[in-house]
Amino acid sequence: MDQKKTKNTLSRRQVLGGTAAALGSVAAIPYASAAESNPANLPPNVPEWTPYLGAGVDVNPYGMPSEHESHVIRRNVEWLTASTESSINFTPLQDLDGIVTPNGLCFERHHGGVPEVVPADYRLMINGLVDRELIFTIDDLKRFPQVNRFHFLECAANGGMEWRGAQLNGCQYTFGMVHNVQYSGVRLSDICREVGVKPSAKWVLAEGGDSAGMNRSVPIEKILDDCMIAYSMNGEALRPEQGYPARLVVPGWEGNMWVKWIRRLEFGDAPYMAREETSKYTDLMESGKARMFTWVMDAKSVVTSPCPEKQMMAKGQNLLKGLAWSGRGKITRVDVSLDGGVNWTTAELHGPVLSKSLTRFTMPFEWNGEEMKVQSRAMDETGYVQPTIQALQKERGVNSIYHNNSIATWFVKSNGEVENVRLG
Amino acid sequence: MYGLVKTRHFTKTSVTTSVFAGFAIALSGTAIAAERPFGLGTLATAEQIAGWDIDVRPDGKGAPIGSGTAADGEEVYAERCAGCHGDFGEGVDRWPILAGGLGSLVTADPVKTVGSYWPYASTVYDYVYRAMPFGEAQSLTHDETYQVVAYILNMSDVIDDEFVLSNETIGSVKMPNQSGFMLPDPRPDGQLASAPCMQTCEVSTKIIGRARIIDVTPDKQ
Numbered sequence: 353m354d355q356k357k358t359k360n361t362l363s364r365r366q367v368l369g370g371t372a373a374a375l376g377s378v379a380a381i382p383y384a385s386a387a388e389s390n391p392a393n394l395p396p397n398v399p400e401w402t403p404y405l406g407a408g409v410d411v412n413p414y415g416m417p418s419e420h421e422s423h424v425i426r427r428n429v430e431w432l433t434a435s436t437e438s439s440i441n442f443t444p445l446q447d448l449d450g451i452v453t454p455n456g457l458c459f460e461r462h463h464g465g466v467p468e469v470v471p472a473d474y475r476l477m478i479n480g481l482v483d484r485e486l487i488f489t490i491d492d493l494k495r496f497p498q499v500n501r502f503h504f505l506e507c508a509a510n511g512g513m514e515w516r517g518a519q520l521n522g523c524q525y526t527f528g529m530v531h532n533v534q535y536s537g538v539r540l541s542d543i544c545r546e547v548g549v550k551p552s553a554k555w556v557l558a559e560g561g562d563s564a565g566m567n568r569s570v571p572i573e574k575i576l577d578d579c580m581i582a583y584s585m586n587g588e589a590l591r592p593e594q595g596y597p598a599r600l601v602v603p604g605w606e607g608n609m610w611v612k613w614i615r616r617l618e619f620g621d622a623p624y625m626a627r628e629e630t631s632k633y634t635d636l637m638e639s640g641k642a643r644m645f646t647w648v649m650d651a652k653s654v655v656t657s658p659c660p661e662k663q664m665m666a667k668g669q670n671l672l673k674g675l676a677w678s679g680r681g682k683i684t685r686v687d688v689s690l691d692g693g694v695n696w697t698t699a700e701l702h703g704p705v706l707s708k709s710l711t712r713f714t715m716p717f718e719w720n721g722e723e724m725k726v727q728s729r730a731m732d733e734t735g736y737v738q739p740t741i742q743a744l745q746k747e748r749g750v751n752s753i754y755h756n757n758s759i760a761t762w763f764v765k766s767n768g769e770v771e772n773v774r775l776g
Numbered sequence: 777m778y779g780l781v782k783t784r785h786f787t788k789t790s791v792t793t794s795v796f797a798g799f800a801i802a803l804s805g806t807a808i809a810a811e812r813p814f815g816l817g818t819l820a821t822a823e824q825i826a827g828w829d830i831d832v833r834p835d836g837k838g839a840p841i842g843s844g845t846a847a848d849g850e851e852v853y854a855e856r857c858a859g860c861h862g863d864f865g866e867g868v869d870r871w872p873i874l875a876g877g878l879g880s881l882v883t884a885d886p887v888k889t890v891g892s893y894w895p896y897a898s899t900v901y902d903y904v905y906r907a908m909p910f911g912e913a914q915s916l917t918h919d920e921t922y923q924v925v926a927y928i929l930n931m932s933d934v935i936d937d938e939f940v941l942s943n944e945t946i947g948s949v950k951m952p953n954q955s956g957f958m959l960p961d962p963r964p965d966g967q968l969a970s971a972p973c974m975q976t977c978e979v980s981t982k983i984i985g986r987a988r989i990i991d992v993t994p995d996k997q
Contacts, residue, residue, distance in 0.1 A: 427994065428994075429992075429993075429994055430994060431992065433870065434860075434869060434870035434871045434872075435910075437910075437911075438910070463907070464907060464910070464911075464913065477820055477824070477825065477828055478817075478820075479820060479825045479828075479829055484812065484819060485819065485820040485825060486812075486816075486817035486818065486819060486820060487817055487818050487819075487820045487824065488816060488817040492816045492817050495814070495816055496814060496816060517984075517985035517990070518985045518986060518987040518990070519987055519990050519992060520987055520992065520993050521987035521988050521993040522987075522993055525993060525994075542813075542814070545813050545814075546812050546813060546814050546816060546817065547817075548812075557831055559828075559831070563907065563910075563911065563913045564906070564907045564913070565830070565906030565907050565913060565914070567831060567902070567906070615828065616828055616829070618829065618831065620833070620837075622833060622834075622835070624831055624833050624902070625833065625834050625895065625896050625898065625899050626831070626899060626902060626903070627899050627902065627903035627907075630894060630895050630896065630899050630957070631888060631890075631893055631894045631899065634957060636881060636886055636888075637958075638882070639882070640881035640882035640886075640956065641881075641956050641957065641958050642881075642893075642956060642957050642958065643957075643958050643961060643962070644957040644958060644959055644961075645959060645960065645961055646961045646963065647961070648961070648963065650963060650964055660987075680964075687972070687974065691981065692979065692981030693977060693979040693981065694976060694977050694979060694981060695974070695975055695976065695977070696972075696973070696974045696975075696977070725981055725983075729972065731972075734964075735970045736964050737970060737972050739966045740979075743966040744965075744966045746966065747965045747966040748965075748966070750884075751884075751886050755963075763983060763986075771986055771987060771988050772986075772987035772988075773983045773985060773986050773987070774983070774984050774985035774986075775979075775980060775981055775982060775983060775984065776980055776982065776984040776985075
């Protein structure tokens with residue numbers, strides 16, 4: 353594999369010809385993707401895959417990406433956590449187009465590993481301040497009226513390593529705790545009608561069946577507004593690592609609340625103050641006091657190409673690509689700067705532009721080998737504008753870990769290399 | 777602060793009025809409230825609920841019958857917890873530190889422990905019973921859990937050696953950082969003007985930090 357990549361880099365340089373000379377150090381492409389180029393496959397020759405029959409329909413009952421895309425994977429940062437069972441990996445945003453994250457690339461965050469839930473033995477229990485304490489099977493859940501909605505799921509700690517400065521040199525590691533899929537499932541408001549929620553119920557404890565027994569308190573207003581119990585993502589059953597066979601969907605709010613392998617909802621008159629909502633997902637300010645119940649994910653955006661993993665390959669016409677999202681509604685505008693925030697151009701938003709969903713933007717541009725400091729700045733339908741890191745630091749200091757939705761800077765060098773940098 | 781939570785308003789939570797209105801109608805119609813609109817699911821028995829309803833709230837609601845002291849907990853802690861958390865709660869390798877850190881929350885290196893940060897003793901019980909020991913979840917008895925939680929609280933001098941932690945007392949334990957949390961969420965904050973600058977904006981474009989130099993990014997795979 354390594355050898356292939358090395359050869360590939362050389363051949364790519366040959367193909368690029370004159371441009372490659374100017375891009376000498378691009379030999380160190382971190383995530384080279386194309387297979388080794390063989391002139392015998394190029395025009396006017398007949399490529400090697402043409403004369404012979406390929407694989408039949410019985411070869412891949414469940415299709416996988418091309419072997420040439422094997423670099424497009426989730427990655428983790430080993431030093432972040434004590435064990436991989438209570439840890440996180442990152443979505444390779446830099447390799448994706450559109451707004452849908454393929455199921456196998458959705459970042460994972462577990463607190464006790466991925467349980468192997470047997471669907472026939474799966475149960476969702478509803479108890480507490482309800483008229484009828486009920487237990488549902490997965491088949492019961494699938495008999496409720498169905499809703500299908502696209503939503504992003506972002507970990508509150510996305511970008512958390514970047515509060516003090518540029519630390520991780522990659523789009524994947526600094527923005528990849530987010531994914532966006534279409535969920536199919538049941539409105540929680542329908543389940544609430546089925547159990548008959550008592551007027552005194554103000555909070556719902558959502559609890560998972562994993563080894564962490566993940567539990568979070570959700571206010572009843574949110575439960576009734578747009579929460580759902582999802583059993584499918586992107587058309588197929590939830591992946592085990594995303595909560596199979598059912599998870600809570602809390603649109604626009606921090607991912608930790610989207611309890612996976614959900615086994616119980618308890619209705620109560622006060623928050624439960626679970627470990628994750630007190631000792632963990634609270635935001636420590638300079639005063640030594642912490643913000644609590646900071647649920648919404650504020651508007652954010654990132655340029656996914658160029659980025660540290662997607663270096664500039666050639667001068668001339670190029671395409672800048674990125675993603676924007678807001679937990680408060682739809683993205684209305686994304687501006688892009690190539691000079692560190694001095695001058696901005698409004699990028700093109702690509703539909704569908706959905707509420708609390710990733711939104712794709714692109715901007716064609718010409719590159720002549722000059723240095724660039726690439727930034728993007730999202731706005732949402734509430735009028736909110738994505739802040740600079742300095743603005744967030746001024747409000748919150750540098751110890752809050754969570755909810756860093758600030759503008760990042762990718763520094764493009766004249767040789768095409770791209771670095772995560774901090775301006776100031 | 778717990779009282780504050782109960783009475784907080786949700787002005788920042790967007791509520792879809794149509795869903796809300798529909799729900800209100802469903803509740804007010806006694807015929808609907810008395811029936812299950814979809815007829816799905818089965819009634820849970822008290823025994824089924826008792827097996828799964830393991831949460832404990834700050835006021836002690838949900839705390840199972842049982843008790844233990846820090847003195848009782850020393851042995852359980854040594855056997856089931858110290859391997860990761862250390863004999864003194866100092867944390868082995870990257871496993872969580874349980875004690876110490878008092879006064880550190882205002883420094884550049886805050887140490888968040890049960891003693892320095894956690895606002896409620898109930899949370900320690902709730903978490904230890906449901907998730908600990910790591911990889912052996914829900915294997916401690918209720919008495920063992922009270923014992924080990926008492927031991928952990930004692931490490932931070934929240935309670936003394938002989939304090940009997942139980943379903944009767946857990947709601948009354950006062951944690952050092954109980955008043956250390958703020959509600960409601962003040963965001964959005966720190967945002968730019970609603971009509972942000974587009975041309976010749978006055979910002980510093982000097983590079984003051986580079987991830988590549990810090991060099992903690994994992995090697996390419």
